Amino acid sequence: MRITGLTAYRGALRYAGTAYAFAGGRSYQQFTSTVVVLTTDEGLTGYGEVCPCGPSYMPAFSGGLPACLEELAPHVIGEDPRHTSRLHRKMDRALNGHAYAKAAIDIACWDLLGKAAGLPVHVLLGGLLTETMPLHRIVPLASPEAMASALATHRKAGFRHFQIKLGHDVDDDIAMMRSLATSWQPGEVWVGDINGAWRRDQVARFSRSLEHLDLILEQPCASYEECLSFRQRAHHPIKLDECLNSVADVQRALQDDAMDAMSLKVSKFGGLTPSRLIRDLCAAAGIPMTIEDAWGSGIATAAYAQLAASTPTPYLLNTTDLHHFNTTQLAAGAPQVIDGTMRVGERPGLGITPDIDQLVGPILQF
CATH class of the missing domain: 3.30.390.10 (Enolase-like, N-terminal domain)
Known part of the structure; x- marks a missing residue:
């Protein structure tokens, strides 16, 4: 061919x-x-x-x-x-x-x-290892009232994994998280995503103030070096995202013990070929992953879902359904979403039709 x-x-x-x-x-x-x-x-x-x-x-x-x-x-x-x-x-x-x-x-x-x-791509990437994949829902940065409403809406729709965007004034975010935490339910996974917006002293104060809260902090500072420095005194698990942009970056993070989890965005690393290698390296090191992409329609969702489905269950933190974030669908046949979870199909290839x-x-x- x-x-x-x-x-x-x-x-x-x-x-x-x-x-x-x-x-x-x-x-x-x-x-x-x-x-x-x-x-x-x-x-x-x-x-x-x-x-x-x-x-x-x-x-x-x-x-x-x-x-x-x-x-x-x-x-x-x-x-x-x-x-x-x-x-x-x-x-x-x-x-x-x-x-x-x-x-x-x-x-x-x-x-x-x-x-x-x-064959479906997940078979070629290692086989179906996680049949039902947990999905996370994003709570965008907004007023505390709007964020609380979004969280409640997602929970009502069956989601149990939430990525809560942070980036207000640190004291305001501390107060907001304390308020949101009153609705926390057993079995939920909360990730506070800072998108690299804070200095080390700011995120240290945030983590210290909320050390009682079961929370993962994602990309607390802009640079890898800042995140590594903060991890040595963090009160929460650290998940890395924006500062990892290559296989070499991930290898360095594993060697430095810089993270407890990572976000594996397939397009950022060059597609499924390098992402499969990163997935296997992290799984071998015991690092759970959110396997996803930056944005996209059903084609992008189908691609990373195939990788997520072929990931051993203990190392798939969660994934997401980007095609449902949009008002327009660019393809048919995207993975099925039910009660906050997603499943891939058995159609050959990615299983989608643009x-x-x-x-x-x-x-x-x-």
Whole structure:
């Protein structure tokens, strides 16, 4: 099998809530998704999707994706998409960095691999190890009253894992968390996500003030070094996200004992090929993971859900259903969501079919 064509489309994903807000004054209502379509000489088609969470969240910019894909396309045309590691190495030689652009191609290759084998991708990533995956729901940064209302709504819908965005004044966030904690229920998992907004002294004060609360603190400071320094005196488990951007970063964090958990966003690391390696490294080290992506529709959800489903249950902290965060669906066949959990299907590949009518383009055709 050989890749004969690469086509890219764009789709607008509007957030289903009022605004997706987090620390640092960042707030978004709409995101731009890029969908890559790979065609082959055997008539199979593979799909991949990357949707950065705005231009200021991680090193990924939706406006730069077409230029990166145009650079990569000549190097993947003619390649066998089933040889995912070989193709990823070729992309790395052709373009330094820009893992998010490579992710769109890599995910489409895994879709093709699954379709060629007649198997869902999770089987090829290790087999179905977590049949029912717990989902977390995000409580965006807002007024304490609005955040309490969002938390109650998610709980009523069956969710038991919550990512609570922090980033007000530290004293205000301490008061807010104390108020929210009065509704805490046994079996719930709470993550306070700071998105790197605080200094070490600020997060130390927050953690000390709430040491009685069963809470995971995610990305408390901007840099890896600050997070590592804080971890030595933290009163809560530490989960890392934004400061980990490569396999080498994760290896360093494991060696330094810098984290108790991590967020594994598939597009940030370059797709399923490197993410599978990170998943296995963390599982071997006993580090639980939230396996997800920055944003996206049903295509992105299907991709990371395949990785999450093939993760040993003790090391899957949770995942999420990004396609339900949007008012628009760009694909059919996304994983099924029931009572705060998600299951993957048994269709070959990613199991999804894009709705081309919802997409703009082609914006690139090679």
